[in-house]
Amino acid sequence: AQSVAQPEDQVNVAEGNPLTVKCTYSVSGNPYLFWYVQYPNRGLQFLLKYITGDNLVKGSYGFEAEFNKSQTSFHLKKPSALVSDSALYFCAVREKDSSYKLIFGSGTRLLVRP
Amino acid sequence: NAGVTQTPKFRILKIGQSMTLQCTQDMNHNYMYWYRQDPGMGLKLIYYSVGAGITDKGEVPNGYNVSRSTTEDFPLRLELAAPSQTSVYFCASSYSKETQYFGPGTRLLVL
Numbered sequence: 645a646q647s648v649a650q651p652e653d654q655v656n657v658a659e660g661n662p663l664t665v666k667c668t669y670s671v672s673g674n675p676y677l678f679w680y681v682q683y684p685n686r687g688l689q690f691l692l693k694y695i696t697g698d699n700l701v702k703g704s705y706g707f708e709a710e711f712n713k714s715q716t717s718f719h720l721k722k723p724s725a726l727v728s729d730s731a732l733y734f735c736a737v738r739e740k741d742s743s744y745k746l747i748f749g750s751g752t753r754l755l756v757r758p
Numbered sequence: 759n760a761g762v763t764q765t766p767k768f769r770i771l772k773i774g775q776s777m778t779l780q781c782t783q784d785m786n787h788n789y790m791y792w793y794r795q796d797p798g799m800g801l802k803l804i805y806y807s808v809g810a811g812i813t814d815k816g817e818v819p820n821g822y823n824v825s826r827s828t829t830e831d832f833p834l835r836l837e838l839a840a841p842s843q844t845s846v847y848f849c850a851s852s853y854s855k856e857t858q859y860f861g862p863g864t865r866l867l868v869l
Contacts, residue, residue: 648800676856687762687848687860688801695856734800745816746858748800 646671648737650749657725658757665720665752667735677718678736678746679709688734694718705729725756760784762861764849770867771839779834779864781849787859789852790832791816792824794845795863801848807832839868 647670657663669675676695680688692703699711709720720733735749765780783790788809793801793816803816807826821843823835832851836843846865850858 653798678857680860685863687862688850690857690859693857745803745806746801748802750798750800 646737646745646747648735648747648749650733650735650752652752653750654753654755656755656757659727660724663722663725663729663754663756665733665735665754667718667720667749668716669718669735669737670716671737675718676738677709677711678738679703679707679718679720680734680736682732682734682751684731691720691733725754727756727758730754730756762849762851762859764847764861764864766864767862768865768867770869771836772869773839773841775839776835776837777839777866779836779847779849779866781832781834781861782830783832783849783851783859783861784830785851785853785859786829787851787853788829789854789858790826791850791852791858792822792832792834793848793850794818795848796845804834804847836866841868844868 649668678693679691682688692701694701694711702708707722732751732753734751736746738746762783791806792804795801802818805824807813813824846863848863849861852858
């Protein structure tokens with residue numbers, strides 16, 4: 645069965661420092677991987693995705709994610725955090741050859757201190 | 759483009775009441791989805807549709823119904839509201855099986 649784990653409920657980082665939000669996944673086939681961000685009282689916004697190709701994927705707002713097949717991970721990163729990056733981040737996975745279902749992680753709250 | 763729009767933004771229901779959550783997208787997407795988000799949890803898929811006239815159950819369909827008479831609209835119906843249905847409901851759409859685009863959500867409180 646497909647599953648996604650986000651091991652940290654919250655990540656705290658100072659503004660200007662690099663940030664990492666962790667995600668590991670489990671699928672039986674090749675994965676499609678996604679990161680979404682949710683600001684307070686808003687819907688989810690798409691950040692980036694990995695389908696195939698380069699393991700380092702660049703997305704919106706300066707975020708990037710690294711796909712690591714051997715570790716079944718897809719960690720979200722940003723070189724220099726902004727206070728405005730504070731939000732709830734969700735990792736999601738879908739099997740490449742399956743139909744439609746996205747399986748979401750439980751979310752990680754990112755808090756960037758000024 | 760407005761993207762995915764949802765109404766209402768917030769609603770309070772009494773136990774046993776019914777209501778319909780509206781969802782409309784103007785991106786001509788064929789796939790549409792309904793999710794619920796409970797506190798501290800990820801999103802759970804309630805129902806989905808791969809095109810007009812075609813719907814199917816997701817992970818947590820009990821207590822809900824959907825219809826898809828047009829490409830644009832995908833309403834979610836609660837027939838007999840229960841406290842367990844207190845949640846935030848998100849509608850999403852996608853052109854293919856890839857990136858899903860989400861609406862702003864409907865916050866529902868059942869008392």
